[in-house]
Amino acid sequence: MIDLIAGATNGSHVCNAWLVDGVLFDPSGDPWSRTPAFWRLYCREHDVRAIALTHWHADHATGVAALARELAVPLFAPPIKRERVFSYVTEGDRILERFQVLSTPGHDAEHVSFWDERERTLIAGDAFERSPGGHIDPLTIAKIEMLRPARMLPGHGLEKEL
Numbered sequence: 001m002i003d004l005i006a007g008a009t010n011g012s013h014v015c016n017a018w019l020v021d022g023v024l025f026d027p028s029g030d031p032w033s034r035t036p037a038f039w040r041l042y043c044r045e046h047d048v049r050a051i052a053l054t055h056w057h058a059d060h061a062t063g064v065a066a067l068a069r070e071l072a073v074p075l076f077a078p079p080i081k082r083e084r085v086f087s088y089v090t091e092g093d094r095i096l097e098r099f100q101v102l103s104t105p106g107h108d109a110e111h112v113s114f115w116d117e118r119e120r121t122l123i124a125g126d127a128f129e130r131s132p133g134g135h136i137d138p139l140t141i142a143k144i145e146m147l148r149p150a151r152m153l154p155g156h157g158l159e160k161e162l
């Protein structure tokens with residue numbers, strides 16, 4: 001089951017969260033996404049078993065550590081010092097034995113994406129978005145293309161069928 005929860009509140013910059021079989025990706029509580037109150041309700045109604053982050057930009061990550069603590073579910077995220085997180089992830093780790101962690105730097109140095117091999121689906125985050133410095137890493141793009149994903153779920157915009 002895949003659910004797109006698009007941000008609804010701040011004009012042109014809209015940020016996506018995705019729920020894929022009980023794992024909620026990038027449920028930010030900032031103005032480009034949804035409110036913390038929305039996420040609390042959503043998680044209780046949808047049996048969210050874990051939260052995962054592609055990177056720590058505010059439009060994806062605001063309030064997620066607090067949300068995970070409150071729901072008592074694990075938070076899987078790339079390392080960052082200023083947040084207390086249950087589980088840091090790196091290349092090759094698996095989330096709930098299902099989603100493989102891919103290091104996909106470029107947009108952000110610590111950026112990761114999540115690969116669901118069974119459905120050939122990539123939770124891409126912002127891997128295809130330029131960095132604040134305008135950078136996209138060609139090695140990251142090549143690495144993703146080699147997987148031959150059937151679909152990609154991006155941090156902004158619509159799902160891409162390939």
Ligand SMILES: [Zn+2]
Nearest residue numbers: 055057107126
């Ligand atoms: Zn970003």
Ligand SMILES: [Zn+2]
Nearest residue numbers: 057059126155
């Ligand atoms: Zn973003």
